[in-house]
Amino acid sequence: MSDTTMGKTGTGKSALLSAETMQKAVAFVVLIALIAFFSAFAANFATGANMVGIMQATAVNGVLGVAVTFVIISGGIDLSVGTMMTLTAVMAGIILTNMGMPLPIGIIGAILSGAIMGAISGAIIAKLKIPPFIATLGMMQIARGLALVFSGAKPIYFNDTPNYGLLSPESSISKLIPGVEIPNGVMIMFIVAIIASIVLNRTIIGRMIFALGSNEEAARLSGINVDRWKILTYAICGGICGIAGLIVSSRLNSAQPALGLGYELDAIAAAVIGGTSLAGGRGTVIGTIIGAFIMSVLTNGLRVMGVLEEWKIVVTGVIIIVAVFIDIVLRKRT
Amino acid sequence: MSDKGEPNARRAVVEMLGIEKSFPGVRALNGVRFDLYPGEVHALMGENGAGKSTLMKILTGVYQPDAGEIRVDGAPVALPGPNAAQALGISIIHQELFLMNHLSAAQNIFIGREPRKGFGIFVDEDQMKRDAAAIFQRMKVNIPPAAEVGHMTVARQQLVEIAKALSYNARVLIMDEPTSALNETEVEHLFSVIDDLKAHGVGIVYITHKMDEVKRIADRVTVMRDGQYIDTLPAATTPMATIIQLMVGRELADQHRATGHGTDEEMLRVTGLNRGTMIRDVSFTLRKGEILGFAGLMGAGRTEVARAVFGADPIDSGTIHIHGRERRIATPADAVAEGIAYLSEDRKHFGLVTGMSVRDNITMASWYRFISGRLFMRDTAMDGVAKEYVEKLRVKTPSVSQITRLLSGGNQQKVVIGKWLLRDCDILIFDEPTRGIDVGAKAEIYRLLEELASQGKGIIVISSELPEVLRLSHRIAVMCEGRITGELDGRTATQEEIMTLATQRNAAAA
Structure with missing residues (x-):
């Protein structure tokens, strides 16, 4: 390797990259295997309605997973994504139901409030040098508390916003292509994933996020304003949580202020199963989406098979450990 | 100083004979001997890399010698691990405390x-x-x-x-530069503790770079150089100059020396720089086209000065003029904007994002130039520029998308150099530019530095290797304990002159 001179770009696809691709491939194979398994052994699994149900169940975790993937690649962690989602849903409820504003304002309000809260987390981490785990643990409680305070601890319904269902349960695409009953919430997840993927791989923001996660000190000594990009990363994460808040509240036709706790762990699990390294510097959006699908296929499949719901939680735990172990093995081999 | 020299009447507590130790590619110790008597302070001196630490690691059971004998109280012993050494009463006080x-x-x-x-x-x-x-x-x-x-x-x-x-129940105490972090009063107190230990019959191996300390507390001095035993002398009667000469000893007559001397145009002027006890009143200038060497022993404060000038660490006081104008440099971003680059000796931690490609590393400090529509990275343009620098600097890599971690040390260094050249930096501070780089690549890095200087860059080279400093520098600033203790002309300076300044505690004595 050391003696070869300049070759064509692309021939040097490194061992690291291939390990990453491998991890994604493994996750994808696991997903297909799970689907095949449940299709064979669970009678009502492979029905159109059930598939739509799985996708719908994936939407929120998938979007939150993408949000937290940004932060994890940058070398941080965000424990507040679940309650942040709830807070943004409550913000949408306040703007739309309590204040009677039009739908677009509600959408912008939810995303913006998430972004602002995320930026605050980022500023606390970057400027006060508080470890991300602690800062976002605090922010998790702050967002949970604010959601309860702002809503008066009661659900806010969206009955006055008849179009609110457009954000998740309804299927616009079925009107264009009859028979394809994919709910809008799922379509939004895919759109978020595609945009996030482009941002991470093609833009200066993504490049900075990878650089921060790989070696923050080297980035700083390259004259990069590390703090600014860190704050932006958490703001993006918060903004995407706002999108998750819209999807979840649209599906429930209400902002449920008590919801949200525990979602952060599922989101982190989706990212990790998809090959994102908690050490930072590595990860893909596609992997996270596959990870989120693995989790909901498991939940759904076991339920359809009549296995006690609680077992799903156990299996998810095992999958996380196995996924990380596979990652370590793949990495050692290279 | 009452019982100096001639401890021959008593039996040595430790004897090391014909010690050999090789590491892959390096012969660290070659037939080294060393002995220590109860109640004496035996100073162990030599340049960085002379083999002092390796020898002491063998005595404390951390390394196993390839050949040679260790005797404790006259009886041959095996020291398979640190516990074995400790059981025999051999203890070490490391420079960093554990x-x-x-x-x-x-x-x-x-x-x-x-x-x-x-x-x-x-x-x-x-x-x-x-x-x-x-x-x-x-x-x-x-x-x-x-x-x-x-x-x-x-x-x-x-x-x-x-x-x-x-x-x-230590009978042998090894102290590795114990005074490096102490102030004068604390040093005196330590010395009185040492005197006391001597009186109790404890033998002390005292590793130091400081001549005055040797004179003050040592009974004998053993000098090592390039993994070889050179000589053992009585501390009190041997002139400092003799010890220094033994330390640097090697012939440099046929060595290539720096020839040019830069221009008269001043690029960088640092005045009265202070930072705690690490940097004390440091002032120097760097001219266009000049290579300024920073010599000194480890811990002399050279890296600290570089990091302070680069804005990586805060300073207590001092001013920095760039091209004649005073500039405030509080962050690395400020320094880079002024055209100052710092190339750390620890490339993996401070120089490169090793998990990213050669292209991304070369362009990292200049990413802002490769954005279209305020957001999107122009990867193709970056590829082109990166290729250009890879060719110009002769970086050996299969492609610019190669992950930097997989390159050799010399090629990684070139990638870092490429990063700063692309960023248009004209003041380049190299901290140990050839550390971890093999001999062939070293010569190439030297040629590259000379080429850069002749193109009008201002270059500072921090190096602990005297031949390297003498090989490259037009002018040499020598540091000791946070101070610049002297400045020498690179064309005429000798290793002895540098070593004398590097072991001088007070600039006043220069």
């Missing part, structure tokens, strides 16, 4: 062998404190055994380490 900050002095001293009570279930804290107090009393130091170590000064922590060694 104490548990949240535990008390007594708990640190007896860690892992705490006295027990109540059928061996509970730690007998009282007994432990009494034992610790007894050791401190013997050392004539006043440290409360219950005091938390993390709250102590470095000097007192060091005394706790010494107490710990004594608690193992």
Whole structure:
């Protein structure tokens, strides 16, 4: 390797990259295997309605997973994504139901409030040098508390916003292509994933996020304003949580202020199963989406098979450990 | 200084004979001998890399010698591990202390062998404190055994380490540059503790770079150079100049030397730079087209000066002029904007994002130039520019998308250089530019630095290798203990001159 001179770009696809691709491939194979398994052994699994149900169940975790993937690649962690989602849903409820504003304002309000809260987390981490785990643990409680305070601890319904269902349960695409009953919430997840993927791989923001996660000190000594990009990363994460808040509240036709706790762990699990390294510097959006699908296929499949719901939680735990172990093995081999 | 020299009447507590040690590619020790008598301070001197640390690691059981014999009290011994050495009463006080900050002095001293009570279930804290107090009393130091170590000064922590060694009934105490973090009063106190240990018959191996300390406390001096034993001399009667000459010894007559001298145009002027005890009143200038060498021993403050000028560490006072104008540099971003680049010796941590491609690393400091529509990276344009620099600097890599971690040290260094050249930096500070780089690549890096200087860049080279400093520098600033102790003309300077300045504690004596 050391003696070869300049070759064509692309021939040097490194061992690291291939390990990453491998991890994604493994996750994808696991997903297909799970689907095949449940299709064979669970009678009502492979029905159109059930598939739509799985996708719908994936939407929120998938979007939150993408949000937290940004932060994890940058070398941080965000424990507040679940309650942040709830807070943004409550913000949408306040703007739309309590204040009677039009739908677009509600959408912008939810995303913006998430972004602002995320930026605050980022500023606390970057400027006060508080470890991300602690800062976002605090922010998790702050967002949970604010959601309860702002809503008066009661659900806010969206009955006055008849179009609110457009954000998740309804299927616009079925009107264009009859028979394809994919709910809008799922379509939004895919759109978020595609945009996030482009941002991470093609833009200066993504490049900075990878650089921060790989070696923050080297980035700083390259004259990069590390703090600014860190704050932006958490703001993006918060903004995407706002999108998750819209999807979840649209599906429930209400902002449920008590919801949200525990979602952060599922989101982190989706990212990790998809090959994102908690050490930072590595990860893909596609992997996270596959990870989120693995989790909901498991939940759904076991339920359809009549296995006690609680077992799903156990299996998810095992999958996380196995996924990380596979990652370590793949990495050692290279 | 009463019982100096001639301890031959007594039997050596430690003898090391014909010690050989090789590491892959390096012969670290070649037939080295060393001995130590009870109640003497034996200084071990030599340049960085002379083999002092390796020798002491063998004596403490950390490394196994390839050949040679170690005798304790005249009997050959095997030291398969640190425990074996400790059992024989050989202890070392490292330069960096290994104490548990949240535990008390007594708990640190007896860690892992705490006295027990109540059928061996509970730690007998009282007994432990009494034992610790007894050791401190013997050392004539006043440290409360219950005091938390993390709250102590470095000097007192060091005394706790010494107490710990004594608690193992140490008869041989190795001290690796024990005064590097101490102030004058603390040094005096340490010396009185050492005098006391001597009186109790403890033999002390004293590793240091400081001539005056050798004169002050050592009985004998052994000089090592390039993994070889050179000579052992009485400390009191041997002139400093002789010791320095033995340390640097090697012939440099046929060596290529720097020829040019830069221009008269001043690029960088640093005045009155201070930072704690690490940087004391440092002033220097760098001219266009000049290579300014920074020589000195490890811990002299050269890296600290570089990092301060680069804005990576805060300073207490001092001004920086760039091209004649005063500039405030508070962050690396400020420095880079002024055209200053810092290339750390620790490329993996401070120079490169090793998980990213050659292209991304070369362009990293200039990413802002490769954005279209305020957002999107122009990867194709970056590829082109990266390829250009890869060719210009002759980086050996299969492609610019190669992950940087997979390149050799010399090629990684070139990638870092490429990063700063692309960023249009014209003041380049190299910290140990050839560390971890093989001999062939070294020559190439040297040629590259000379080429850059001849193109009008201003270059600072920090190096602990004297031949490297002499090979490259037009002018040499020598540092010792945070001060610049002298400046030499690179074309005429000798290793002896540099070493004399590098071991001089006070600039006033220059």
